[in-house]
Amino acid sequence: MHNSHDVQVPLGPQHPALKEPESFLITLRGEKITAINIKLGYNHRGIEKACEERTYTQDVYLIERICGICSHSHSTCFVQAVEEIASIDIGMRAKYIRTLIAELERVHSHLLWLGVAGHEIGFDTLLMYTWRDREVVMDLLATLTGNRVNYGINTIGGVRRDISKEQGKEILKGVDLLEERTKYYIKIATQETTIIKRLSGVGVLSKEDALRLGAVGPTARASGIKRDVRKDDPYAAYSELDFKVITDDHADVYGRTVVRVLELMESYKMIRQIIKNIPEGPISVKVPRKIPAGEALSRYEAPRGEDVHYVKANGTEKPERVKVRAPTLANIQSVAKMLEDRYLADMPIVIAAIDPCFSCTDRLISLRNYKSKNKKIVTWDKVRLAGINWYSKQGVDFTKLNKKFLIP
Amino acid sequence: MQTEEKIKLELENKFPFLKDAVMIRRQRRLFADVPQDKVYEVFGYLKEQMQFVVLSAITGLDQLQNFAVIYHLSNDSGIVISLKTNISHEDPRIRSVMSFFPNAEMYERELDDLLGIKVEGLPDGRRYPLPDDWPTDEHPLRKDWRPKDA
Numbered sequence: 001m002h003n004s005h006d007v008q009v010p011l012g013p014q015h016p017a018l019k020e021p022e023s024f025l026i027t028l029r030g031e032k033i034t035a036i037n038i039k040l041g042y043n044h045r046g047i048e049k050a051c052e053e054r055t056y057t058q059d060v061y062l063i064e065r066i067c068g069i070c071s072h073s074h075s076t077c078f079v080q081a082v083e084e085i086a087s088i089d090i091g092m093r094a095k096y097i098r099t100l101i102a103e104l105e106r107v108h109s110h111l112l113w114l115g116v117a118g119h120e121i122g123f124d125t126l127l128m129y130t131w132r133d134r135e136v137v138m139d140l141l142a143t144l145t146g147n148r149v150n151y152g153i154n155t156i157g158g159v160r161r162d163i164s165k166e167q168g169k170e171i172l173k174g175v176d177l178l179e180e181r182t183k184y185y186i187k188i189a190t191q192e193t194t195i196i197k198r199l200s201g202v203g204v205l206s207k208e209d210a211l212r213l214g215a216v217g218p219t220a221r222a223s224g225i226k227r228d229v230r231k232d233d234p235y236a237a238y239s240e241l242d243f244k245v246i247t248d249d250h251a252d253v254y255g256r257t258v259v260r261v262l263e264l265m266e267s268y269k270m271i272r273q274i275i276k277n278i279p280e281g282p283i284s285v286k287v288p289r290k291i292p293a294g295e296a297l298s299r300y301e302a303p304r305g306e307d308v309h310y311v312k313a314n315g316t317e318k319p320e321r322v323k324v325r326a327p328t329l330a331n332i333q334s335v336a337k338m339l340e341d342r343y344l345a346d347m348p349i350v351i352a353a354i355d356p357c358f359s360c361t362d363r364l365i366s367l368r369n370y371k372s373k374n375k376k377i378v379t380w381d382k383v384r385l386a387g388i389n390w391y392s393k394q395g396v397d398f399t400k401l402n403k404k405f406l407i408p
Numbered sequence: 409m410q411t412e413e414k415i416k417l418e419l420e421n422k423f424p425f426l427k428d429a430v431m432i433r434r435q436r437r438l439f440a441d442v443p444q445d446k447v448y449e450v451f452g453y454l455k456e457q458m459q460f461v462v463l464s465a466i467t468g469l470d471q472l473q474n475f476a477v478i479y480h481l482s483n484d485s486g487i488v489i490s491l492k493t494n495i496s497h498e499d500p501r502i503r504s505v506m507s508f509f510p511n512a513e514m515y516e517r518e519l520d521d522l523l524g525i526k527v528e529g530l531p532d533g534r535r536y537p538l539p540d541d542w543p544t545d546e547h548p549l550r551k552d553w554r555p556k557d558a
Contacts, residue, residue, distance in 0.1 A: 037533075037534065038534075039534045039536075039540075040514075040536055040537060041535075041536050041537035041538060041539065044537040044538065044539075046548065048522075048549065049548050049549055049553075084434070211461070212510065213510055213511050214462060214463060214509060214510075214511040227462075227484065229486070231486075232484065232485065232486035233436055233482075233486030233487075233488070234486075295439070296433070296437075297437060297480055297488055297490055299464070299482075299488070306464065308464045308465045308480065310465065310467045310478065310480065310490075312469065320469075321467070321469050321470075323465065323467040323468075325464065325465035325515070329514055329515075330511060332514065333510060333511050333513070333514075393540075
């Protein structure tokens with residue numbers, strides 16, 4: 001219920017506390033949030049439509065660019081679906097290499113998250129430390145694949161680069177260092193009073209709510225739900241690896257932090273097993289350009305949770321339909337729940353705690369025709385005016401306030 | 409008997425019209441073609457009686473002569489069943505599944521925005537994923553849609 005003390009505050013699409021564009025219209029009573037209205041779609045780029053107009057091989061690179069952080073997640077999820085339709089067995093060595101990159105990607109993503117979380121609560125030392133250490137894994141990814149983020153290692157039918165024995169040794173050295181550092185972060189996360197006090201009881205999502213709202217990934221696991229696609233629906237080489245699914249019962253931002261730091265340790269364990277057990281064999285098989293008609297659903301445990309791709313083939317060299325459901329879209333309703341009746345000041349860390357990725361979520365239109373003659377240059381004043389008009393259409397009008405206090 | 413086969417059998421026993429309509433594509437992957445007037449009932453049965461408690465995604469397809477909607481439901485054993493239903497191209501409508509899964513909201517808004525499939529029972533709210541000023545009669549994922557000159 002609205003009453004006269006309620007104030008509506010827009011947060012975003014552009015806001016210093018947000019790392020990507022999304023818009024929240026928050027209703028506040030005092031410092032407490034009473035209602036929240038989320039608008040997404042600012043990163044919608046028409047990738048699903050674009051995939052239908054390109055060949056499968058081109059799509060691998062396009063899909064990899066859905067997201068910078070979990071690029072390998074999306075490309076693996078997609079190629080798995082295509083390989084299933086074409087009934088191709090890529091061989092174990094390729095599967096091991098995919099899994100290796102997947103776990104290195106999880107390490108870089110979780111370390112990045114830990115830094116962002118530190119930053120959101122004003123603990124910038126943690127940001128500096130974790131991002132420095134993250135460079136170790138970034139360097140490893142760069143040596144293995146040639147790139148820091150969009151690795152380009154996947155192809156339909158396997159992977160594009162093999163790993164050598166020397167590279168294996170380098171990876172083990174890097175993992176030893178990171179494990180040492182992660183033990184220190186576990187100590188900080190579980191013993192440092194400031195962190196525990198700041199994160200406990202913030203952004204609470206009960207197990208019942210998490211189940212009802214379909215939360216995924218570390219967000220669900222921190223509410224005590226033991227769901228992990230790597231375990232439940234094993235793909236790539238996960239069925240041959242020994243690892244634990246980390247869960248926690250705190251059901252708040254603190255729990256999500258614990259889950260992620262402990263998951264790092266599981267990733268190191270898996271990386272060591274991969275280097276030790278990787279079988280010999282070819283890294284890719286030849287796949288015809290035309291994929292036979294069929295459909296497949298592929299799942300993948302991305303660092304943020306379950307990633308789902310549905311691919312439908314029609315017998316040509318271009319897919320009929322590619323559908324992507326990224327983990328953040330599954331978690332967005334949980335965020336609204338976590339923020340209900342909580343303080344405005346907790347908002348940045350609560351949003352950050354699901355490790356949102358709106359590029360992933362919105363993926364999907366080339367709105368601009370580059371050959372168009374109707375190009376125009378928009379002046380700064382017009383952009384500002386457009387912004388003011390946009391907000392007043394949303395019901396947020398500052399004209400009166402501006403007149404009263406600021407602008408003569 | 410394999411779990412997948414048990415699921416197939418239970419569905420066929422409960423819903424005679426599903427005879428020969430449930431396909432096991434591989435381990436942990438089932439697909440089923442369901443008539444449009446029965447899909448809500450089958451969907452509810454899978455969630456309430458057969459423990460398919462996660463709605464992983466909803467896919468919309470433009471198949472030229474008709475549209476199709478696929479509900480991807482999964483359970484805690486990693487099994488995913490995809491319920492596919494064909495709907496008419498002239499007046500595409502389906503019933504919302506939000507009463508089973510509140511998180512279906514975004515997936516259903518997407519069907520409306522990108523394919524123009526009307527979802528009955530979807531509460532009023534902001535559109536997703538297209539911008540607020542995008543024309544309401546243009547649906548980019550339809551096969552006949554082309555970008556216009558800006």
